[in-house]
Amino acid sequence: MGSGSGQWSVENRAPVRTESLVSEYVPETGCLSIIVLGASGDLAKKKTFPALFHLYRQGFIQSQDVHIFGYARTKISDNDLRDRIRGYLTPCKGFESTHEEDVGQFLQLIKYVAGAYDTEEGFRSLDKEISAYELSKNSTEGSSRRLFYLALPPSVYPPVCKMIKSYCMNKSDLGGWTRIVVEKPFGRDLESAEELSAQIGELFEEPQIYRIDHYLGKELVQNLMVLRFANRFFLPLWNRDNISNIQIVFREDFGTEGRGGYFDQYGIIRDIIQNHLLQVLCLVAMEKPVSLKPEHVRDEKVKVLQSVLPIEDSEVVLGQYEGYTDDPTVPDNSNTPTFATMVLRIHNERWEGVPFIIKAGKALNSRKAEIRVQFKDVPGDIYKCKKQGRNEFVIRLQPSEAMYMKLTVKQPGLEMNTVQSELDLSYGQRYQETIIPEAYERLILDTNLTNLVYGFYRIRGDQQHFVRRDELKAAWEIFTPLLHKIDRGEVKSLNYKTGSRGPEEADKLAEKAGFVQTHGYIWIPPTL
Numbered sequence: 001m002g003s004g005s006g007q008w009s010v011e012n013r014a015p016v017r018t019e020s021l022v023s024e025y026v027p028e029t030g031c032l033s034i035i036v037l038g039a040s041g042d043l044a045k046k047k048t049f050p051a052l053f054h055l056y057r058q059g060f061i062q063s064q065d066v067h068i069f070g071y072a073r074t075k076i077s078d079n080d081l082r083d084r085i086r087g088y089l090t091p092c093k094g095f096e097s098t099h100e101e102d103v104g105q106f107l108q109l110i111k112y113v114a115g116a117y118d119t120e121e122g123f124r125s126l127d128k129e130i131s132a133y134e135l136s137k138n139s140t141e142g143s144s145r146r147l148f149y150l151a152l153p154p155s156v157y158p159p160v161c162k163m164i165k166s167y168c169m170n171k172s173d174l175g176g177w178t179r180i181v182v183e184k185p186f187g188r189d190l191e192s193a194e195e196l197s198a199q200i201g202e203l204f205e206e207p208q209i210y211r212i213d214h215y216l217g218k219e220l221v222q223n224l225m226v227l228r229f230a231n232r233f234f235l236p237l238w239n240r241d242n243i244s245n246i247q248i249v250f251r252e253d254f255g256t257e258g259r260g261g262y263f264d265q266y267g268i269i270r271d272i273i274q275n276h277l278l279q280v281l282c283l284v285a286m287e288k289p290v291s292l293k294p295e296h297v298r299d300e301k302v303k304v305l306q307s308v309l310p311i312e313d314s315e316v317v318l319g320q321y322e323g324y325t326d327d328p329t330v331p332d333n334s335n336t337p338t339f340a341t342m343v344l345r346i347h348n349e350r351w352e353g354v355p356f357i358i359k360a361g362k363a364l365n366s367r368k369a370e371i372r373v374q375f376k377d378v379p380g381d382i383y384k385c386k387k388q389g390r391n392e393f394v395i396r397l398q399p400s401e402a403m404y405m406k407l408t409v410k411q412p413g414l415e416m417n418t419v420q421s422e423l424d425l426s427y428g429q430r431y432q433e434t435i436i437p438e439a440y441e442r443l444i445l446d447t448n449l450t451n452l453v454y455g456f457y458r459i460r461g462d463q464q465h466f467v468r469r470d471e472l473k474a475a476w477e478i479f480t481p482l483l484h485k486i487d488r489g490e491v492k493s494l495n496y497k498t499g500s501r502g503p504e505e506a507d508k509l510a511e512k513a514g515f516v517q518t519h520g521y522i523w524i525p526p527t528l
């Protein structure tokens with residue numbers, strides 16, 4: 001790293017060798033079929049196909065051994081599907097000049113099959129298409145790999161899994177496999193999630209099931225364990241003796257945008273908090289795992305979830321933005337929250353007494369997701385620093401990925417004043433040449449493709465960044481009592497204005513829980 005010109009530059013360093021990450025490189029020889037079920041939908045066009053395109057452009061998906069199938073009920077042709085997704089395929093950094101050509105070649109890998117989610121006929125035609133492709137590649141029966149991505153509402157997972165199991169399985173005796181990727185929210189509450197798990201569990205083994213939570217694929221979420229467990233700085237500070245409170249925040253500056261029908265059945269807690277923000281909380285709060293093996297990491301996450309105390313009604317604020325019910329698919333009297341702030345408390349030695357303030361909202365005044373660790377006041381403060389604000393360590397997940405530490409320094413110059421400033425690691429500036437992959441790219445890669453990890457080849461099929469069944473159960477246990485109260489109308493959503501911070505009561509709750517806002521200081525992402 002050199003800063004002679006005043007600019008940061010990044011040297012290529014040898015990869016760090018980490019013993020526990022070494023795993024055997026076992027080549028998989030058969031061809032791979034990726035089947036996107038629900039291909040006509042929102043997730044497929046906005047996230048799944050674009051992620052596959054980027055993997056293709058970066059060489060992880062190669063036309064000679066990977067084919068992509070779209071499946072849904074809508075009766076459209078191959079070309080219709082290609083036209084639907086074309087506009088969502090954004091150029092890969094560094095490949096802008098060949099983008100049109102790349103898109104054309106990628107789209108040719110996609111074939112569409114129309115069919116129902118619960119009938120033999122559709123899945124038999126799908127199997128026929130996949131088998132024809134495998135045959136055309138001379139892939140030995142039993143060596144081919146089939147990845148079914150369920151970009152579908154969870155209500156159709158059981159029939160779809162049954163159909164896959166009955167008509168579309170690969171014979172896995174020669175290194176081939178069949179895997180399924182299921183989206184969140186997995187169920188509506190503890191009971192329905194357990195039922196869904198049991199139904200799918202009868203059809204597939206746990207290692208075949210990838211419960212995706214795309215927040216686990218975000219760069220700075222993947223960095224959390226490295227940050228906590230590979231740096232001496234944080235080890236002694238990361239506990240109730242030093243930390244006053246931790247906020248985990250998700251804000252969007254747009255509403256449900258045509259997804260009102262889906263959203264109204266779930267609400268912000270099931271859509272964002274029970275999964276995305278809770279997964280982040282686990283990584284912030286867990287103890288160091290025995291190793292980086294997926295089961296060791298997930299064991300520690302489960303322990304955190306099981307230590308969360310029941311949520312107090314007095315520590316919850318719900319909101320619904322004005323205009324939410326204008327969507328014709330949303331009932332006029334809907335109480336579904338589009339905003340929630342709540343305090344989670346972890347009953348263990350490290351975190352007793354430290355509130356985790358969780359906040360998520362749609363149609364707010366900004367779009368961002370971040371973790372804000374606020375430290376306690378300095379004891380015996382001779383500078384009267386309280387007026388400047390507390391130390392905070394902020395991990396900005398998006399946009400403008402960054403980590404910064406808010407700290408008090410001497411005001412530069414002749415005066416002897418203190419002022420709040422920051423140590424700033426902004427990724428856009430520090431890693432200018434690096435392409436930060438989209439969360440879905442990374443996670444799809446984890447399900448099936450071979451890649452370099454910390455300098456070693458390993459077979460993907462790594463479930464560390466996916467949710468295990470007991471983890472899911474523990475997550476639903478936390479929220480189910482509250483969700484049932486909301487469903488029964490016992491906890492009401494307060495109105496808030498589109499483009500606001502959400503209900504004022506939410507800020508008051510955070511303050512009551514111990515968060516001290518710094519006034520007069522705002523971190524601004526550095527521009528290049």
Ligand SMILES: NC(=O)C1=CN([C@@H]2O[C@H](COP(=O)(O)OP(=O)(O)OC[C@H]3O[C@@H](n4cnc5c(N)ncnc54)[C@H](OP(=O)(O)O)[C@@H]3O)[C@@H](O)[C@H]2O)C=CC1
Nearest residue numbers: 038040041042043044072073074151152153154183184185
């Ligand atoms: N959209 C997003 O940004 C995100 C979505 N997700 C999750 O991904 C999954 C899919 O989401 P999304 O694409 O938005 O959903 P959509 O509502 O767009 O549904 C996807 C497809 O499923 C079929 N479908 C929709 N409703 C039903 C139904 N009631 N019964 C049977 N089939 C139905 C439709 O295809 P057809 O009628 O052609 O069969 C539709 O095109 C959900 O679990 C969601 O929570 C997760 C993260 C982000």
Ligand SMILES: O=C1O[C@H](COP(=O)(O)O)[C@@H](O)[C@H](O)[C@H]1O
Nearest residue numbers: 184214252271272276369398439
């Ligand atoms: O899972 C979901 O996530 C998106 C937000 O994802 P992000 O990566 O853009 O932060 C959210 O808009 C959607 O409601 C939800 O289903």
